[in-house]
Amino acid sequence: MLFNSIDFAIFLPIVFVLYWFVFKALKSQNVLLLVASYVFYAWWDWRFLGLIILSTCIDFCFGLAIEKTLIKRHKKYLVTLSVLLNLGILGFFKYYNFFIENFNEAFMLFGRDIDLNYLNIILPIGISFYTFQTMSYSIDIYRDKIKPTKDIIAFASFICFFPQLVAGPIERASNFLPQIQKRRIFNYEKATDGLKQILWGLFKKMVIADNCAFFVNDVFENYGDYSGSTLFFAAFLFSIQIYCDFSGYSDIAIGVSRLFGFNLKKNFAYPYFARNIAEFWRHWHISLTTWFKDYFYIPIGGSRGSKWMQLRNTFAIFMVIGLWHGAHWKFVVYGLINALHFVPYIIRGKNTKYTSIVAENRLFPNKKELFGMFHTFLFLIFARIFFRADSLTIAVDYLKNLFSVTLFQLPQFSSNSQALVLFMLILLSFVVEWFGRDKEHALENIFNKSKRSYRVMFYYTIVFLIFYFNGEEQQFIYFQF
Amino acid sequence: MKKFIKQFLAFLIPILILIVILEITLRHIPNDYSFKNSEIELQKDDVKTLILGSSHSMYGMNPEYFTQSAYNLGHVSETIDLDYLMLKKYIKILPELETVVLRLSYTTLYEQLGVGAEAWRLKDYNLYYDLNVSNKLKYKSEVLSVKLKNNLSQLKAYYLNDEKMITVKKSGWAFFENEHANGTIDDLGLYAAKKHTIASDALVNENILFLDKLVQLCDDKGVKVVLVTLPAYKSYRDNLNDSQLETIINTGKKMNNKYKNCTYYNFMDDEAFTAEDFYDADHLNKKGSKKFSSLIDRLIQN
Numbered sequence: 001m002l003f004n005s006i007d008f009a010i011f012l013p014i015v016f017v018l019y020w021f022v023f024k025a026l027k028s029q030n031v032l033l034l035v036a037s038y039v040f041y042a043w044w045d046w047r048f049l050g051l052i053i054l055s056t057c058i059d060f061c062f063g064l065a066i067e068k069t070l071i072k073r074h075k076k077y078l079v080t081l082s083v084l085l086n087l088g089i090l091g092f093f094k095y096y097n098f099f100i101e102n103f104n105e106a107f108m109l110f111g112r113d114i115d116l117n118y119l120n121i122i123l124p125i126g127i128s129f130y131t132f133q134t135m136s137y138s139i140d141i142y143r144d145k146i147k148p149t150k151d152i153i154a155f156a157s158f159i160c161f162f163p164q165l166v167a168g169p170i171e172r173a174s175n176f177l178p179q180i181q182k183r184r185i186f187n188y189e190k191a192t193d194g195l196k197q198i199l200w201g202l203f204k205k206m207v208i209a210d211n212c213a214f215f216v217n218d219v220f221e222n223y224g225d226y227s228g229s230t231l232f233f234a235a236f237l238f239s240i241q242i243y244c245d246f247s248g249y250s251d252i253a254i255g256v257s258r259l260f261g262f263n264l265k266k267n268f269a270y271p272y273f274a275r276n277i278a279e280f281w282r283h284w285h286i287s288l289t290t291w292f293k294d295y296f297y298i299p300i301g302g303s304r305g306s307k308w309m310q311l312r313n314t315f316a317i318f319m320v321i322g323l324w325h326g327a328h329w330k331f332v333v334y335g336l337i338n339a340l341h342f343v344p345y346i347i348r349g350k351n352t353k354y355t356s357i358v359a360e361n362r363l364f365p366n367k368k369e370l371f372g373m374f375h376t377f378l379f380l381i382f383a384r385i386f387f388r389a390d391s392l393t394i395a396v397d398y399l400k401n402l403f404s405v406t407l408f409q410l411p412q413f414s415s416n417s418q419a420l421v422l423f424m425l426i427l428l429s430f431v432v433e434w435f436g437r438d439k440e441h442a443l444e445n446i447f448n449k450s451k452r453s454y455r456v457m458f459y460y461t462i463v464f465l466i467f468y469f470n471g472e473e474q475q476f477i478y479f480q481f
Numbered sequence: 482m483k484k485f486i487k488q489f490l491a492f493l494i495p496i497l498i499l500i501v502i503l504e505i506t507l508r509h510i511p512n513d514y515s516f517k518n519s520e521i522e523l524q525k526d527d528v529k530t531l532i533l534g535s536s537h538s539m540y541g542m543n544p545e546y547f548t549q550s551a552y553n554l555g556h557v558s559e560t561i562d563l564d565y566l567m568l569k570k571y572i573k574i575l576p577e578l579e580t581v582v583l584r585l586s587y588t589t590l591y592e593q594l595g596v597g598a599e600a601w602r603l604k605d606y607n608l609y610y611d612l613n614v615s616n617k618l619k620y621k622s623e624v625l626s627v628k629l630k631n632n633l634s635q636l637k638a639y640y641l642n643d644e645k646m647i648t649v650k651k652s653g654w655a656f657f658e659n660e661h662a663n664g665t666i667d668d669l670g671l672y673a674a675k676k677h678t679i680a681s682d683a684l685v686n687e688n689i690l691f692l693d694k695l696v697q698l699c700d701d702k703g704v705k706v707v708l709v710t711l712p713a714y715k716s717y718r719d720n721l722n723d724s725q726l727e728t729i730i731n732t733g734k735k736m737n738n739k740y741k742n743c744t745y746y747n748f749m750d751d752e753a754f755t756a757e758d759f760y761d762a763d764h765l766n767k768k769g770s771k772k773f774s775s776l777i778d779r780l781i782q783n
Contacts, residue, residue, distance in 0.1 A: 005619070006617070006618040006619050006625055007617075007618065010618075020482060186482045186485070188482075188484055188485050191485050192485065192488075195489070222675070456492065459492070460496075463496060464629075467628075467629040468628070468629040468630050468633075469628070469630065470628060470629075472598055
């Protein structure tokens with residue numbers, strides 16, 4: 001079920017009413033959430049329900065077993081087994097064919113044709129997200145950070161909570177499980193704020209991201225037919241698309257959760273206002289980057305040790321982040337390009353330079369901040385060509401065509417008026433986000449000090465823009481991961 | 482909680498009322514689908530030849546030039562799955578039906594309306610032909626399936642500018658006002674060929690099944706099927722993918738050999754059709770459709 005579908009517009013109020021008016025007890029509310037989440041997931045393909053239930057059972061049992069075991073060495077075996085099982089499932093569905101392809105090619109290099117067979121595997125939606133969520137649970141128990149739950153319903157609800165099941169934010173048991181196990185009380189401010197966040201998420205997804213997709217898909221599919229300048233603008237639009245698509249999804253997920261009395265982790269903190277690449281990665285897909293930081297980067301040494309160790313660890317984390325996105329070398333290269341851009345900041349010790357919000361207590365950024373934002377965004381536009389292109393070869397070809405003499409021609413779009421409207425809408429969304437950059441989400445405080453009627457008019461305007469300009473319905477980009 | 486529900490409904494109700502008003506006014510606008518549905522009902526006792534298919538059929542075959550009474554039930558972007566559903570509905574109410582003429586175009590086996598950018602057209606079959614072509618709620622409503630921007634233009638055109646919304650003749654045939662499209666026929670051919678070349682063959686088997694079912698249905702009712710690949714201009718033909726084209730032609734030949742009631746004709750490179758006969762590189766204009774309709778009629782008569 002897509003958040004931007006009619007099905008979800010019917011599903012959500014039904015679950016909401018049942019949750020607050022019919023199933024008022026904690027246990028029954030959790031059962032309702034679990035059933036609703038399975039229905040939500042099965043809407044795509046009910047066959048994958050078995051897999052998510054299996055993952056849930058594995059980590060529920062391992063959690064209890066790790067806690068029960070008194071010998072440290074045995075705890076270690078158990079957590080290793082749990083991680084291997086989770087990665088095994090993920091690896092089979094996501095990376096099996098990738099490894100087979102690379103094995104075959106590697107043997108070909110040595111003149112041996114082993115020709116291992118590919119499997120016709122369909123990637124279960126959201127597998128990377130919920131697998132990481134279940135893994136962190138077992139690891140945190142092993143690390144004595146949390147106690148395991150004996151309530152399977154609460155645990156299963158934590159794993160497959162429908163707002164964040166298929167594309168995050170990737171929740172930690174330490175944050176979410178206590179909320180599931182505690183009685184929720186309806187909070188008016190929280191619920192209205194949730195609705196505002198949903199509205200903004202829908203705007204970003206349906207108006208900006210889906211309209212960008214119209215141009216981006218065409219140009220990336222026929223990149224040989226377009227001038228360098230058009231290729232540049234398509235790459236720019238893809239950067240906007242992926243942000244509005246994914247952060248739009250996160251906004252809706254967080255907003256919906258708030259309607260049910262939950263607080264999810266913030267997943268995006270206005271990353272395109274970042275002044276350097278290090279700040280960008282602290283503000284982009286936060287739940288994933290912090291996951292890798294806690295469970296991968298720090299265990300391998302993190303920022304401790306010499307500069308060389310730091311660099312090695314940085315390259316390692318970016319490689320796995322790249323690979324997390326999919327079984328393709330283009331994602332590895334995308335990760336490595338980002339790591340390379342990090343190098344000067346690590347060497348000069350400036351990777352943690354910016355910790356406060358941009359232009360704090362000021363309306364506009366200063367020249368230095370503006371330059372930093374511009375250069376970071378420009379870098380991302382080019383790096384993301386590797387992310388969007390169908391293969392590494394196509395990405396290189398795309399760049400070659402981009403850096404041709406036609407780079408200085410006027411860009412061509414299939415519809416100039418549509419492109420102009422889209423640029424205006426992008427500008428509008430960035431202005432709104434700029435004014436909300438110190439808040440949890442862009443609409444949190446907007447028009448809050450104005451008359452109620454002005455505020456309501458503003459929300460109606462957003463609703464109108466969604467209906468008026470919504471693009472062709474596209475699946476959320478991150479569903480494929 | 483009460484305050485929340487009250488305020489939320491107060492915000493939502495005006496939107497819902499507007500949606501309902503918009504839906505009603507949009508459904509009142511006559512369109513090609515509602516027009517053809519009512520016209521074929523009126524002509525049902527006479528129709529001996531039924532033309533089905535996409536824009537290639539809709540613009541390319543004019544029932545006026547058929548000896549026997551014919552009706553053109555084709556629609557822009559119609560795909561083979563919908564051809565089958567349309568036939569299934571109408572074959573029951575056409576007592577005199579003898580022949581079904583169906584296009585087998587370059588894209589016929591490679592696409593379905595529900596998959597792709599034109600999926601919004603599904604609502605027309607749901608709403609105006611009363612066919613259950615999709616269970617998605619979205620495609621059971623004008624407002625939900627089409628952008629507000631386009632819906633408002635539609636309302637303005639009909640209610641304010643008094644524009645004609647029906648583009649087809651009583652026979653179901655439609656024609657282009659201009660003899661030729663803007664742009665050179667070479668560019669148009671290249672563009673259309675690229676657009677129609679589909680990388681994935683995921684729908685081919687399913688579409689062949691629809692074609693099979695369609696011919697079998699006709700066979701059961703004693704109706705002949707004339708399967709035709711319409712003429713296309715050189716600039717279109719030369720830019721097609723060989724394997725996709727071969728699949729289409731081979732399927733046509735297989736159907737011809739498999740079913741006694743089915744005959745396949747491939748006119749794609751018929752030299753009798755020159756640039757003068759084409760609106761663009763893959764659609765016939767008035768002149769071309771006259772020529773082609775007479776040709777098909779002769780084949781049916783023989």
